[in-house]
Structure formats: structure tokens, C-alpha cells
Amino acid sequence: MTRATRDHILNRIDAVADEAIAFLREFARTDTSNPPGDTRAGAALIADLLRRKGAAFETIAPQADMPNLVSSFAFARPGRHLVLNGHIDVFPPGPRELWARDPLSGDLEGGRVHGRGTVDMKCGTTALIFAYLLLREMEGDIAGKVTLTVVSDEETGGRWGSGYLLEHHADRVLGDVLLNAEPSSPWTVRFGEKAPAWFRFRIRTPGAHSAYAHLSRSATRIAARLMLDLERLEDLVPTPPEPVRALLSVPATERAIERAMGRGAVGSLNRVTVNFGLIAGGVKINLLPGECTLEADIRMPVGTTSAEIAAEVRRIAAVYPEVAVEEMIGTPVDPTCSDPGHEMVGLLCDAAASLQGERPAPIVTLGGTDCRFWRQRGVPAFVFGPSPDSMGVPNESVSVDEFLLVLRTHTLAASRYLATPSGPAGAGRGAAR
Ligand SMILES: [Zn+2]
Missing domain, CATH: 3.30.70.360 (Alpha-Beta Plaits)
Known part of the structure; x- marks a missing residue:
């Protein structure tokens, strides 16, 4: 068991880092292109890992070739329910000749893991799976429940993935707050999306x-x-909630938006x-x-x-x-937005700042994520993931340092969220900072 303090958590992550990187490489070598969207091999890889770690899970597959995995763990003391969400499917690689190496290489070279889907979002999904496994080990200053949802069909709308889980298994996967690790860059935490x-x-x-x-x-x-x-x-002229409008027009936030999503991104965002x-x-x-x-x-x-x-x-x-x-979209989707002042935003920003010396800015994102399914049902949902630079283009690769940053940030933020909110454990929460 691991005490839920910052030092213990970071030591445990150091101890499993090689295993997590090896898993990410194996995941990258597993074809989960969507279309066609057949993610059975990817789901089997994750299921095997959960089984080896003794984490019970359920496979929910409304489409046989698009399985979703759900695993929950309750701590000894009751408390809040944190849900983690990542997807298995990835963009198709496109023409092979545009790639310098096999899109399914999973090569580790130059401090990066190479392959289609490493950025979007095998890095983030792997980080959340390992964060979940680490949270399960924790004892002491931690309470409540954590649920891991690993889904298919994200790249084609989520109807058979997160959408299905929330429609048919809301009691298991809705929770009190959602963490997602889609590409965001280390400089932004995302609380809403176009x-x-x-x-x-x-x-x-x-x-x-x-x-x-x-x-x-x-x-x-x-x-x-x-x-x-x-x-x-x-x-x-859009009319966002005033706190969101005010936040997004802060110069430091605008700089973070453009650093994460390219020059001119502020203009596209608002x-x-x-x-x-x-x-x-x-x-x-x-x-x-x-x-x-x-x-x-x-x-x-x-x-x-x-x-x-x-x-x-x-x-x-x-x-x-x-x-x-x-x-052309059967059920129209509205932009979604969680409270940028939510406790989890602060926990993610604190954790990332403590690890990289720079505090991410809370922003709204350009692209869509499965977070919307939770936000539509009133559950706050937040994203912290790797840089989006090579997302969806030939020669996609993710930095191993960023992968570990994402794993550490989510695990620290999650453990603090689940820490007992009052009583003697309060000292422990301080220590976990
Ligand atoms: Zn994605």
C-alpha cells in the first residue's frame, strides 16, 4: 500500500515508470484505427493489464468490435466519486509513404514514443490507467471511490462509447467529477470546449x-x-458566462492558448x-x-x-x-463548459506547477472531447494531457517526459481530491501538496 502523500506517490510513479512506458509502446503497436473503429485488440491489452494488477473490470460492448472497459474501486471510507476517462480508438494513419517509420512502430527514440495515436490519446489513456492502478494502492488519507472508463468510438462521435455508458450505466460512471487526458499541452487545463x-x-x-x-x-x-x-x-457575438469571458481575456491566458494551440488560436476560440x-x-x-x-x-x-x-x-x-x-449531426451538440473555479482546476494546476515550475492556464479548447457527455449531465469535467503538436498528422509522437508529467499530475490531483475533506487527515492533505 502507498500512503497518499506527495512523496510516496511520486516514488511509486518512479517505480512503475518503465512499466508504464513499455505499456504505452505496446499500446502504440496495437492497431485501433477509427475508422474502421475495431478496438478489440487495444481493449484486450488493457484488460490483460487490469487482470494482472488484480483490478476487476466489466466489458460493456453495445457493438462487439467497440468494447468499453469500466473498473471501480472504493476506498475504506465513503467519500466523493472521481471518474477517469480515456479512449482506445485513434485516427487512421493515412498514406504510409508520409510516415518516416511504421505508424505502428511504438519506437522509443529521441525521448519520444512514436506511432499513430500516441498523442491522441494513447499517452493520456495510459496515464489514466496507471493513475487508477496507483490510486487503488493508496491508503490512509484517502476516501471515496474512483472509476476508470476506457472507451471506444470517441473519434466517430462516442455513441457506442462514452455516450452509451452515460445513457445506460450512469449510476456507475457519472460520478462527482471527471478527469480526462486528451491533448491539452502542459500549459493549459481545459474546462470547456467548442x-x-x-x-x-x-x-x-x-x-x-x-x-x-x-x-x-x-x-x-x-x-x-x-x-x-x-x-x-x-x-x-457569443455571450459566455462572465467568469469565462473574463478568464479567457487575461493576457497570460491568451499567451497560454496560443502557445498550446498555435498563433491565432485566441481568434478561433472566442x-x-x-x-x-x-x-x-x-x-x-x-x-x-x-x-x-x-x-x-x-x-x-x-x-x-x-x-x-x-x-x-x-x-x-x-x-x-x-x-x-x-x-448532419443527428443530435445537435452545444458547447460545454464547467466552472473554471472548480476545486479540481486548482488541484490540476497546483500539481502541474509543482512538477514543471509553471502553472497551466485554465482555458476552453477548440476540439471536442468525451467530456461533453459528463458536462451535459451536470458533472464538471477537466482535461490535462500532452502537447497536441503532432496530433493526427503523419509521424505522430509523444514526449516521454510529458507522458510522465500527465501521469504524475493526474495521480497527485486525484489523490488530493479524494483526500478526506476534514478531520485529522487535514494535515495529510497539506503534506500531499
Ligand atoms: Zn482524442
């Missing part, structure tokens, strides 16, 4: 020969005008962005197009809603009788 709204516009006109331009309107010209009109969505990811129309140069399809990925900031955006999109498209609008 949300996508996807629309398909089908434009149909009679069409004609190019020379007979008087006979039909052009579907591609209508698409071009529609695109300009839809771009005006970027001028909408406004609606519109991307026309696909446009397809016309048959031949000398035919006036009678058909054009346009797909728009609209990213909504905190302080907007999917209903508001959808209404605006339909109002814009209604100007063109030739345009039919279709929402």
Missing part, C-alpha cells in the same frame, strides 16, 4: 448548356453566394468559425451546373447554442429557393 454544427446544402437548378445561360440559374454560383453569406456567421470542408458541383466545363453540394463545419464557441446557429443558417439559406438544408 462544439461542431455540420450542415449539408444541396442546390438544384434545371441546368443547361453553357451557351444558354438564360435557361437556368447556376447551382455553383448559388453555392458561391451562399458561402459568402454563411461566412457572416463568424460575426456573431468566435464562430466556418469551414466549407467539401464542395462538389457541375459535370463539365461547358455545362451550366444544375447541382451542387456544399458541406459546412461550423464551430460554435461557449456562449452560443446549436439551436441559435441552426436558426441562423436556415434564415440565410432561405434566401435561395434552390437550396435544401440538412443537419
Whole structure:
């Protein structure tokens, strides 16, 4: 057993570091590309580790090839319920020739583990699994319950993964707070996220020969005008909760946002962005197009809603009788946001600052994570993970130092959250700082 104090926890992490790195490499060598989304081999690897460590778990697989694993551990004294969430599936590697080494190499070279999905999010998932195993060993100043959820289907919407668990097993996986280790960078802790709204516009006109331009309107010209009109969505002014607005406009926070997500990220974070990811129309140069399809990925900031955006999109498209609008996400998703003043934000920032000498800034993130499923049900959810630099691109690799930082930060923050809130153990909480 391990006493839940900072020194004991860090010593234990040092003792298991090699094993955790070896597991991460093995995980990276296991193909869990999504699509197709078959994660059975990855889940089997994790199940084997849990079994070897004596951690009972349940496999919940509403789709046979997309299993989810759930394991819980209750400490001797009752208390709060902390849930950890990571995903098994990863982006597909894409063309092999763009990679300098096998996307499934799991090579450890230059202080980095190489392979598809190492950043998003095999590093974070492995860190949470080992944090869970370490928490189970703890005794003394710790109470409550911790649940590990390792899921599939994250990259394709979460319907059969976290979404399914919360819909059908909420009593087991909802908890009081959620920790997730998706890429965030060591300089940010993420308490909210933008949300996508996807629309398909089908434009149909009679069409004609190019020379007979008087006979039909052009579907591609209508698409071009529609695109300009839809771009005006970027001028909408979001109304985030005041503490969030104030926090995100602090200069130090803006610097952390751009350091983590690239120059210009502040501009993308606080406004609606519109991307026309696909446009397809016309048959031949000398035919006036009678058909054009346009797909728009609209990213909504905190302080907007999917209903508001959808209404605006339909109002814009209604100007063109030739345009039919279709929402491509079955159940619209709103941006989600937890309280940036929540105790867990402070615990994550304290832990990371104590380890790296620099305090992360609490921010909202651009991309989506499974945290939204918990936030939608009122449970605060927070992300601390590795740098997103090579996420989803060829030659993806994660720094071993960052992997260990993520493992240490989550384990320290989790142990302090679960420390008894009052009584003689209070001294122990201080010691765990
Ligand atoms: Zn991810």
C-alpha cells in the first residue's frame, strides 16, 4: 500500500515508470484505427493489464468490435466519486509513404514514443490507467471511490462509447467529477470546449448548356453566394458566462492558448468559425451546373447554442429557393463548459506547477472531447494531457517526459481530491501538496 502523500506517490510513479512506458509502446503497436473503429485488440491489452494488477473490470460492448472497459474501486471510507476517462480508438494513419517509420512502430527514440495515436490519446489513456492502478494502492488519507472508463468510438462521435455508458450505466460512471487526458499541452487545463454544427446544402437548378445561360440559374454560383453569406456567421457575438469571458481575456491566458494551440488560436476560440470542408458541383466545363453540394463545419464557441446557429443558417439559406438544408449531426451538440473555479482546476494546476515550475492556464479548447457527455449531465469535467503538436498528422509522437508529467499530475490531483475533506487527515492533505 502507498500512503497518499506527495512523496510516496511520486516514488511509486518512479517505480512503475518503465512499466508504464513499455505499456504505452505496446499500446502504440496495437492497431485501433477509427475508422474502421475495431478496438478489440487495444481493449484486450488493457484488460490483460487490469487482470494482472488484480483490478476487476466489466466489458460493456453495445457493438462487439467497440468494447468499453469500466473498473471501480472504493476506498475504506465513503467519500466523493472521481471518474477517469480515456479512449482506445485513434485516427487512421493515412498514406504510409508520409510516415518516416511504421505508424505502428511504438519506437522509443529521441525521448519520444512514436506511432499513430500516441498523442491522441494513447499517452493520456495510459496515464489514466496507471493513475487508477496507483490510486487503488493508496491508503490512509484517502476516501471515496474512483472509476476508470476506457472507451471506444470517441473519434466517430462516442455513441457506442462514452455516450452509451452515460445513457445506460450512469449510476456507475457519472460520478462527482471527471478527469480526462486528451491533448491539452502542459500549459493549459481545459474546462470547456467548442462544439461542431455540420450542415449539408444541396442546390438544384434545371441546368443547361453553357451557351444558354438564360435557361437556368447556376447551382455553383448559388453555392458561391451562399458561402459568402454563411461566412457572416463568424460575426456573431457569443455571450459566455462572465467568469469565462473574463478568464479567457487575461493576457497570460491568451499567451497560454496560443502557445498550446498555435498563433491565432485566441481568434478561433472566442468566435464562430466556418469551414466549407467539401464542395462538389457541375459535370463539365461547358455545362451550366444544375447541382451542387456544399458541406459546412461550423464551430460554435461557449456562449452560443446549436439551436441559435441552426436558426441562423436556415434564415440565410432561405434566401435561395434552390437550396435544401440538412443537419448532419443527428443530435445537435452545444458547447460545454464547467466552472473554471472548480476545486479540481486548482488541484490540476497546483500539481502541474509543482512538477514543471509553471502553472497551466485554465482555458476552453477548440476540439471536442468525451467530456461533453459528463458536462451535459451536470458533472464538471477537466482535461490535462500532452502537447497536441503532432496530433493526427503523419509521424505522430509523444514526449516521454510529458507522458510522465500527465501521469504524475493526474495521480497527485486525484489523490488530493479524494483526500478526506476534514478531520485529522487535514494535515495529510497539506503534506500531499
Ligand atoms: Zn482524442
